[in-house]
Amino acid sequence: MSNIRLNNIAKRFGQTEVLKGVDLDIEDKEFVTLVGPSGCGKSTLLRILAGLEQPDEGQVLIDGKNVTTTRAADRNLSMVFQSYALYPHLTIRQNMMTPLKLRDLSTSQRLPFIGPFFARKEYKDLLSQVDRTANILKITELLDRKPGQLSGGQRQRAALGRAMVRNPLAFLMDEPLSNLDAALRVHMRAELTQLHQRLGATFVYVTHDQAEALTMSDRMAVMMHGKILQYGSPEDIYQNPATAEVAKFIGSPAINILSATVNDYAQICIDNLVLDLFAPTQEPKISIGARPEHLSFSDKTPSSISGFVHHIENLGADLFYHLKIKDEERPVVIRSAVGNGKRHQIDDLVHFELDLNSTLAFASDGTRLQTHRRLMDEIAS
Amino acid sequence: MTPSRAHIWFVSPALLLMFLILLLPILVAFGISFTSFSLGNSGAEFVGFKNYEQIFTRSTYEKMFGATFRYVLTVVPLTVGLGLGAALLIHSLTRFGDLYKTIYFLPVMSALIAMAIVWEFAFHPTIGIINSTLERGCGTFLEGWNWYANGCEKTFPLWLTNRDYAIWTVSFIGVWQGFGFNMVLYLAGLTGIPRELYAAAEMDGAKSGWERFKLITWPMLGPTTVFVVTISFIRSFQVFDMVEAFYPQGGGPSKSVYVMMFAIYEKGIQQNLMGVGAAITVVFLLFVMFLTILQRWLVERRTHYV
Numbered sequence: 001m002s003n004i005r006l007n008n009i010a011k012r013f014g015q016t017e018v019l020k021g022v023d024l025d026i027e028d029k030e031f032v033t034l035v036g037p038s039g040c041g042k043s044t045l046l047r048i049l050a051g052l053e054q055p056d057e058g059q060v061l062i063d064g065k066n067v068t069t070t071r072a073a074d075r076n077l078s079m080v081f082q083s084y085a086l087y088p089h090l091t092i093r094q095n096m097m098t099p100l101k102l103r104d105l106s107t108s109q110r111l112p113f114i115g116p117f118f119a120r121k122e123y124k125d126l127l128s129q130v131d132r133t134a135n136i137l138k139i140t141e142l143l144d145r146k147p148g149q150l151s152g153g154q155r156q157r158a159a160l161g162r163a164m165v166r167n168p169l170a171f172l173m174d175e176p177l178s179n180l181d182a183a184l185r186v187h188m189r190a191e192l193t194q195l196h197q198r199l200g201a202t203f204v205y206v207t208h209d210q211a212e213a214l215t216m217s218d219r220m221a222v223m224m225h226g227k228i229l230q231y232g233s234p235e236d237i238y239q240n241p242a243t244a245e246v247a248k249f250i251g252s253p254a255i256n257i258l259s260a261t262v263n264d265y266a267q268i269c270i271d272n273l274v275l276d277l278f279a280p281t282q283e284p285k286i287s288i289g290a291r292p293e294h295l296s297f298s299d300k301t302p303s304s305i306s307g308f309v310h311h312i313e314n315l316g317a318d319l320f321y322h323l324k325i326k327d328e329e330r331p332v333v334i335r336s337a338v339g340n341g342k343r344h345q346i347d348d349l350v351h352f353e354l355d356l357n358s359t360l361a362f363a364s365d366g367t368r369l370q371t372h373r374r375l376m377d378e379i380a381s
Numbered sequence: 382m383t384p385s386r387a388h389i390w391f392v393s394p395a396l397l398l399m400f401l402i403l404l405l406p407i408l409v410a411f412g413i414s415f416t417s418f419s420l421g422n423s424g425a426e427f428v429g430f431k432n433y434e435q436i437f438t439r440s441t442y443e444k445m446f447g448a449t450f451r452y453v454l455t456v457v458p459l460t461v462g463l464g465l466g467a468a469l470l471i472h473s474l475t476r477f478g479d480l481y482k483t484i485y486f487l488p489v490m491s492a493l494i495a496m497a498i499v500w501e502f503a504f505h506p507t508i509g510i511i512n513s514t515l516e517r518g519c520g521t522f523l524e525g526w527n528w529y530a531n532g533c534e535k536t537f538p539l540w541l542t543n544r545d546y547a548i549w550t551v552s553f554i555g556v557w558q559g560f561g562f563n564m565v566l567y568l569a570g571l572t573g574i575p576r577e578l579y580a581a582a583e584m585d586g587a588k589s590g591w592e593r594f595k596l597i598t599w600p601m602l603g604p605t606t607v608f609v610v611t612i613s614f615i616r617s618f619q620v621f622d623m624v625e626a627f628y629p630q631g632g633g634p635s636k637s638v639y640v641m642m643f644a645i646y647e648k649g650i651q652q653n654l655m656g657v658g659a660a661i662t663v664v665f666l667l668f669v670m671f672l673t674i675l676q677r678w679l680v681e682r683r684t685h686y687v
Contacts, residue, residue, distance in 0.1 A: 050580075050584065051583075052583060052584075071583070071588070072580075073584070073585075073586045073587065073588045077584065078585075079580070079581070079584045081577050081581060082577075083575060083577050085577040085578050085580065086581075087578065087596065087597065087600075089601070098582075098585050099584075099585035099586055102585055102587055103585075103586040
């Protein structure tokens with residue numbers, strides 16, 4: 001049982017404000033991901049939660065207990081580091097024994113040679129604990145090797161083993177998959193999710209890879225510029241981003257952002273095209289966002305937008321067309337399943353339509369605008 | 382196709398030079414050590430192991446070994462220990478680290494022969510700063526210490542010319558001069574330890590500094606320590622200029638500071654007994670070679686973390 005609360009955490013390194021008043025609630029047994037571009041303060045937040053870093057302001061509460069001034073060693077959390085941070089001079093077995101020895105044995109029992117002799121039973125217990133964890137992670141045959149003799153994936157497992165071997169209140173992971181190759185990363189994603197279900201423990205996971213966050217977490221917190229912009233389930237964040245920044249960061253390829261205007265009837269217009277979509281705002285200039293899967297090729301109609309094919313990305317099952325359209329600097333990306341209609345060639349003139357139910361509107365400062373298919377007073381009347 | 386011989390031409394200059402200026406002198410010294418050769422004499426007699434027999438039987442050489450090992454066994458642990466201590470302290474500083482580094486490194490950069498003259502003044506029995514400072518403490522609580530009371534009653538020791546103190550005084554200067562060098566090596570070793578390891582140790586529950594040192598710092602400094610210890614041994618075996626500056630004649634009170642390097646110099650150069658000088662040189666080389674092999678062996682065996 002361990003829910004974690006972060007209250008108004010602020011942290012400065014010299015003049016740079018890394019965290020500007022962050023609040024975060026993590027429920028027991030939840031898999032929470034902190035995701036954001038590098039330098040957004042997500043690792044610092046995790047280190048503050050771990051106790052490796054002191055916040056300048058705010059509190060860390062674990063199970064309702066204020067642990068802000070408690071040192072990391074006394075918080076009973078365990079952490080997997082990006083570099084794995086295995087002790088290079090110890091075998092994997094000794095690496096995994098270290099947290100057990102430091103926590104469960106007295107100083108005299110830890111003495112070299114004499115300790116194991118007088119505390120034979122305790123050592124046996126700890127060794128069987130190590131064996132059990134190694135079994136779960138399938139690293140039994142690696143136990144007598146040193147970290148330097150292992151591959152990246154094996155080291156990652158060993159680091160996981162060292163974190164798992166005792167029963168911590170929560171697991172903290174700082175980009176644990178970023179040093180692995182792409183295939184292994186995808187494999188480990190599934191394995192970590194299964195491990196989370198099996199252990200039934202709280203996981204706090206830091207990553208800059210939005211795909212990891214979307215696939216693994218129960219809830220994810222999108223961080224930028226030292227703040228959490230949005231905190232919610234992956235579906236919610238993907239479909240309902242709170243700001244343009246969140247919308248752009250989550251999803252690959254990125255969401256298409258088009259500049260638009262709002263006319264006197266609160267209708268959204270792109271260039272001369274008036275959309276059947278209303279945004280209640282006084283601002284004339286806004287932007288709209290549409291994900292590649294929410295655009296579709298069409299014939300030339302009054303509601304279609306036209307552009308030239310600029311680049312084609314073939315991903316096997318899907319094709320991503322990059323279109324150059326008038327007055328837009330960035331190309332618009334459209335997803336189209338292979339074998340779905342005619343295949344366009346580079347420099348073709350094509351037309352496409354927006355799925356208005358999924359189109360998002362953002363004010364010029366990036367905040368989300370609610371859109372309606374009909375005007376407010378029409379709804380009222 | 383005839384195999385090309387070009388490689389011989391590429392390698393031979395280096396091989397030739399290495400043989401001429403590194404290996405040949407050792408072989409010559411080895412040869413001379415079995416003769417009674419002295420410079421200026423046209424011929425030399427082959428004397429077999431007589432020179433070596435002298436080294437291991439005569440009391441002068443017994444004193445030589447005594448002085449050398451006393452010096453080495455004092456200076457090596459102290460310079461290594463102090464070097465490590467200073468490096469750990471400096472490494473923990475957030476400011477002024479560079480300043481301390483420079484200060485501790487100053488004695489290493491200075492010429493030991495010049496420093497020896499300064500220390501000679503400092504240790505002078507009547508005008509030296511050491512003994513006159515000690516005299517100021519007379520009449521205070523310090524007299525509770527027997528040794529101090531004795532000093533006040535009679536005189537404080539003649540540090541450099543008393544048979545019982547001379548080797549330790551010289552060792553002290555050796556430590557003063559040498560530990561900065563080890564400190565720099567250890568500092569380099571410390572910067573090579575990933576900081577994440579300490580974070581991992583903290584998460585694993587290593588609460589005291591001693592536990593962190595035991596778990597990470599000391600093992601991670603293993604390769605540095607092997608190197609530092611070896612180089613300290615070799616450097617202290619080589620001590621010469623200080624002894625020559627303090628005691629140009631004879632190697633100190635009752636030969637108590639008669640270290641090997643000085644013995645080679647005295648026998649071979651001052652007394653022109655090249656045979657004996659060469660024999661001591663060979664013994665010296667054996668010591669150094671033994672240490673180097675030991676170092677290689679340790680590096681290969683224990684401190685490789687691959």
